[in-house]
Amino acid sequence: xxxxxxxxxxxxxxxxxxxxxxxxxxxxxxxxxxxxxxxxxxxxxxxxxxxxxxxxxxxxxxxxxxxxxxxxxxxxxxxxxxxxxxxxxxxxxxxxxxxxxxxxxxxxxxxxxxxxxxxxxxxxxxxxxxxxxxxxxxxxxxxxxxxxxxxxxxxxxxxxxxxxxxxxxxxxxxxxxxxxxxxxxxxxxxxxxxxxxxxxxxxxxxxxxxxxxxxxxxxxxxxxxxxxxxxxxxxxxxxxxxxx
Amino acid sequence: xxxxxxxxxxxxxxxxxxxxxxxxxxxxxxxxxxxxxxxxxxxxxxxxxxxxxxxxxxxxxxxxxxxxxxxxxxxxxxxxxxxxxxxxxxxxxxxxxxxxxxxxxxxxxxxxxxxxxxxxxxxxxxxxxxxxxxxxxxxxxxxxxxxxxxxxxxxxxxxxxxxxxxxxxxxxxxxxxxxxxxxxxxxxxxxxxxxxxxxxxxxxxxxxxxxxxxxxxxxxxxxxxxxxxxxxxxxxxxxxxxxx
Numbered sequence: 001x002x003x004x005x006x007x008x009x010x011x012x013x014x015x016x017x018x019x020x021x022x023x024x025x026x027x028x029x030x031x032x033x034x035x036x037x038x039x040x041x042x043x044x045x046x047x048x049x050x051x052x053x054x055x056x057x058x059x060x061x062x063x064x065x066x067x068x069x070x071x072x073x074x075x076x077x078x079x080x081x082x083x084x085x086x087x088x089x090x091x092x093x094x095x096x097x098x099x100x101x102x103x104x105x106x107x108x109x110x111x112x113x114x115x116x117x118x119x120x121x122x123x124x125x126x127x128x129x130x131x132x133x134x135x136x137x138x139x140x141x142x143x144x145x146x147x148x149x150x151x152x153x154x155x156x157x158x159x160x161x162x163x164x165x166x167x168x169x170x171x172x173x174x175x176x177x178x179x180x181x182x183x184x185x186x187x188x189x190x191x192x193x194x195x196x197x198x199x200x201x202x203x204x205x206x207x208x209x210x211x212x213x214x215x216x217x218x219x220x221x222x223x224x225x226x227x228x229x230x231x232x233x234x235x236x237x238x239x240x241x242x243x244x
Numbered sequence: 245x246x247x248x249x250x251x252x253x254x255x256x257x258x259x260x261x262x263x264x265x266x267x268x269x270x271x272x273x274x275x276x277x278x279x280x281x282x283x284x285x286x287x288x289x290x291x292x293x294x295x296x297x298x299x300x301x302x303x304x305x306x307x308x309x310x311x312x313x314x315x316x317x318x319x320x321x322x323x324x325x326x327x328x329x330x331x332x333x334x335x336x337x338x339x340x341x342x343x344x345x346x347x348x349x350x351x352x353x354x355x356x357x358x359x360x361x362x363x364x365x366x367x368x369x370x371x372x373x374x375x376x377x378x379x380x381x382x383x384x385x386x387x388x389x390x391x392x393x394x395x396x397x398x399x400x401x402x403x404x405x406x407x408x409x410x411x412x413x414x415x416x417x418x419x420x421x422x423x424x425x426x427x428x429x430x431x432x433x434x435x436x437x438x439x440x441x442x443x444x445x446x447x448x449x450x451x452x453x454x455x456x457x458x459x460x461x462x463x464x465x466x467x468x469x470x471x472x473x474x475x476x477x478x479x480x481x482x483x484x485x486x487x488x
Contacts, residue, residue: 064314067314072310079335
């Protein structure tokens with residue numbers, strides 16, 4: 001029994017290592033657009049292009065999470081997961097939520113909230129990537145879909161780096177617009193913790209482990225593809241947008 | 245303009261009439277099993293069969309509602325709809341919820357909660373009907389899926405009749421088990437009100453109106469088919485279960 005326990009832990013240790021390796025290789029903190037953002041060289045138009053496109057991702061998160069909620073077979077886990085939706089949508093009683101905070105960021109970088117909500121700046125490639133993520137969440141076994149959320153393991157480092165960069169290097173952005181990122185600093189670790197616990201507990205076969213690793217790669221691809229589209233359309237710093 | 249307004253109202257009036265007509269013709273308050281329940285002639289085994297089978301419906305409600313939530317495009321409506329899931333699942337902070345109340349009813353009628361949760365008494369036809377309802381919610385346009393929930397328009401009358409019948413005619417049932425129905429007396433009208441408002445506002449074409457009427461018929465069929473299966477398996481009062 002002790003041996004089996006030990007095996008189990010070495011197996012889950014291995015899965016965690018593999019998940020962390022995906023983040024080290026493919027998480028979008030290493031994307032040129034983010035590197036330029038942190039270096040402080042993005043123009044207001046480039047930052048606005050990012051905020052307006054990323055809005056489509058933000059507004060799709062609760063839809064994605066409701067799809068996963070609907071695939072979670074027991075209410076104990078649904079009680080945990082539903083907090084993600086409330087965090088992003090806000091509530092009838094208190095309003096608020098991540099989508100509202102993202103619109104505050106949009107205003108803070110000088111965008112017209114209506115343009116953002118009408119998605120007039122949304123690039124097709126952003127839409128394809130985000131819609132692909134929602135479809136993945138709808139159609140994959142819940143543990144695999146949950147694994148795709150594990151980019152949250154890597155998010156806090158990126159968030160704090162981003163907050164520092166935006167405050168120091170883009171003083172023209174109203175600081176109240178950064179509330180979304182400050183909030184994610186608290187929420188991402190909480191969310192990642194339960195998601196990781198479920199993945200480790202339920203992805204017990206080699207096939208499911210592989211599927212969870214691939215799910216995280218897929219999610220990194222979603223985030224990376226969005227930044228590729230934004231870089232292509234707006235450029236990053238002195239790198240102008242590419243000719244089409 | 246006044247004429248168009250008048251037309252609009254006569255159209256929605258017409259849709260409401262059609263929805264009410266579906267309830268009058270097909271809602272399961274008229275099913276022989278319920279008539280016998282209210283007449284006070286069900287045996288404990290028959291009531292237990294109903295409670296154990298209906299559990300599968302109860303536990304599927306938040307899954308169905310999460311599927312609809314995931315199809316609702318705007319957060320204002322999701323903030324309204326998510327309350328249904330919280331009502332049935334309860335919350336991490338406070339527990340509770342409709343599924344828990346239904347398990348309390350199961351105990352109150354003398355069932356072992358574990359048998360109910362393991363679904364050892366679940367009839368295939370109950371499962372087919374309920375799974376069909378969840379699939380409908382996942383795959384139909386949100387306004388049509390919402391229309392299928394409008395049996396809640398007819399629920400309060402049935403609930404108060406049921407509470408009276410269970411209290412008066414089945415004194416062996418622990419009254420604390422009836423909390424689920426008492427709670428639905430408050431929640432069903434609140435839920436039906438917003439659902440009806442959305443259906444009237446968004447089902448504006450003849451095709452969508454027809455689809456909403458059919459959705460409510462479909463939902464009535466789900467509830468009716470469950471009772472057919474239960475009646476066939478357990479009988480109702482002196483009507484014994486039919487030979488297979």
